[in-house]
Amino acid sequence: MQNNPLKALFPQLVGARPLIYLDSAATSHKPLSVIERTNQYYSNENANVHRSSHTLAAQTTAKFEAVRQQVQHFIGAKSDREIIWTKGATESINLVANCLSTQHLQTGQKILLSALEHHANLVPWQQMAQRFALQIRIMPVDDKGCLLIEQALQLIDSQTALVAVTHVSNTLGNINPIELIIKKAKALGAMTLIDGAQAISHLKVDVQALDCDFYVFSAHKMYGPTGIGVLYGKQVLLESMSPYQYGGEMIQQVGYFDSTFQGLPYKFEAGTPNIAGVLGLGAAVAFIEQHRALIDQIESELYAYLLQQLAQIKQVQLWGETKNSIALQSITLIGLNIQDLSILLSEQNIAIRTGHHCTMPLMQRLGLAGTLRISLACYNTFADIDAFMQALKNAVLQLAPDSAIQDESNVVVASELRPIVNILPLAQKIKAAQGWDSVYREIMMAGKELNRLPVHLQVAEYEVNGCESQVWLNCEVKEQHLHLQGDSPSKIVRGLLAIIFEVLQGQKVESIAVFDMAAYLHQLGLSRHLSSSRGNGLLAVVQFIKLQCELACAKN
Numbered sequence: 001m002q003n004n005p006l007k008a009l010f011p012q013l014v015g016a017r018p019l020i021y022l023d024s025a026a027t028s029h030k031p032l033s034v035i036e037r038t039n040q041y042y043s044n045e046n047a048n049v050h051r052s053s054h055t056l057a058a059q060t061t062a063k064f065e066a067v068r069q070q071v072q073h074f075i076g077a078k079s080d081r082e083i084i085w086t087k088g089a090t091e092s093i094n095l096v097a098n099c100l101s102t103q104h105l106q107t108g109q110k111i112l113l114s115a116l117e118h119h120a121n122l123v124p125w126q127q128m129a130q131r132f133a134l135q136i137r138i139m140p141v142d143d144k145g146c147l148l149i150e151q152a153l154q155l156i157d158s159q160t161a162l163v164a165v166t167h168v169s170n171t172l173g174n175i176n177p178i179e180l181i182i183k184k185a186k187a188l189g190a191m192t193l194i195d196g197a198q199a200i201s202h203l204k205v206d207v208q209a210l211d212c213d214f215y216v217f218s219a220h221k222m223y224g225p226t227g228i229g230v231l232y233g234k235q236v237l238l239e240s241m242s243p244y245q246y247g248g249e250m251i252q253q254v255g256y257f258d259s260t261f262q263g264l265p266y267k268f269e270a271g272t273p274n275i276a277g278v279l280g281l282g283a284a285v286a287f288i289e290q291h292r293a294l295i296d297q298i299e300s301e302l303y304a305y306l307l308q309q310l311a312q313i314k315q316v317q318l319w320g321e322t323k324n325s326i327a328l329q330s331i332t333l334i335g336l337n338i339q340d341l342s343i344l345l346s347e348q349n350i351a352i353r354t355g356h357h358c359t360m361p362l363m364q365r366l367g368l369a370g371t372l373r374i375s376l377a378c379y380n381t382f383a384d385i386d387a388f389m390q391a392l393k394n395a396v397l398q399l400a401p402d403s404a405i406q407d408e409s410n411v412v413v414a415s416e417l418r419p420i421v422n423i424l425p426l427a428q429k430i431k432a433a434q435g436w437d438s439v440y441r442e443i444m445m446a447g448k449e450l451n452r453l454p455v456h457l458q459v460a461e462y463e464v465n466g467c468e469s470q471v472w473l474n475c476e477v478k479e480q481h482l483h484l485q486g487d488s489p490s491k492i493v494r495g496l497l498a499i500i501f502e503v504l505q506g507q508k509v510e511s512i513a514v515f516d517m518a519a520y521l522h523q524l525g526l527s528r529h530l531s532s533s534r535g536n537g538l539l540a541v542v543q544f545i546k547l548q549c550e551l552a553c554a555k556n
Ligand code: PMP
Pocket: 025, 026, 087, 088, 089, 090, 091, 118, 120, 121, 166, 168, 169, 170, 195, 197, 198, 218, 220, 358
């Protein structure tokens, strides 16, 4: 499909210099219908729900509850009492992990998770496991990150209390065979929770057909507003669980010393809910239902095109499933640092995510520091993919001009302490560079002048916290003068370190205290090229150096 008719419905994606948005797994954009629905609430319908009996409140309450039924039908739940409003998938999982009790769990039982889980579907269970002395077991993946289903199924046994697994991996896009997992868990009496955060906008979900006990998702990843999400739970289970939070709305009778609580779903919805969010979610559900066939077609055509295009760059490595996948692809490029790629892509107006994607254990399992994740949605176009590919090729050329495949992790820093006297006026070159590509070329050239920290010192003790990329620093004060060594796996960060070192290296410690990094970056014209997190990372480096100087002064 050459022209995507849905794109025009997303105001932020059309305009003079439209954003190339490839980060929909983090949050999707919102169609005008969703934006207008939330506006309408604040403009014309603003009243609290379930409290006041005046006409406006009653009308708004009816609209609010109608969305509950809409969501019930959207996911095929038996009753609207099984739909609980939460802040999002994270809160839904926390709710379950906090409200299950000794009635549901026995000491020594197992909680089964998969190696693919988002932190939101790991950490709450770790806490629950500690409270109830349960054991966590992990369903394994292969070296590409695909679930090893035979082995996974074997782990489910009569000692399994609960299986919590993601429907679709947020990092790799894999669609997991949750039907098989749920079936085996049911047969052995284990509860099941499915994290549907990444599935809900791409796949038709029917919780009764799946027969899971819980299914969770967030509105903001399915074209809806932030701060609103859903916990679906089977009625009998939800009824057997105590409330999550206490306060207004969830009570029936309150005395000074005791209270009774409402039934489902209200017993889990203490306090004023996100009313605009719920109404916006209703509009998002309507949007998906209206366009489902088109959304499926657009996403599958785009994904096939993306895979075809990526195959043209020889350094690209694909992770996860490509057949059984939503329109999301994680890649790494042999010999290239993903932070560097992310910086150069961002400079070219490509919104994309790099890093561990809140799946640190999965990254460890795959032996990766992170991936570059291209996640598509119904508003993307072939032109977006072309623009991304062009930007990626530019970035690869810039990072590896001769396109030689070089694995930086194996590069041994030769004579560790390169003489710093050779440092050229790097700042001058940066200032003179015209255009983002020249600026970054100069930054990377500057990295060659960096006084590098020996590899054996690149350990936690020397690591600077608060930087987006990994940075190690060694600051020594010799006879009141500062001596710096540093390193980073990122070429660009090494260049930025060299630029900082240029002004600080060999200086007297008193002058370090008054150095204004932000002003300096501004003077070089660098501040507009650095995202706030990267700028803050550099400030963290300078803070670290200043602190070391203060400590050295205090010692003397
Ligand atoms: N699970 C998965 C698979 C996710 O991708 C996310 C969001 N990245 C979450 C849970 C948490 O969602 P939220 O931040 O909206 O609560």
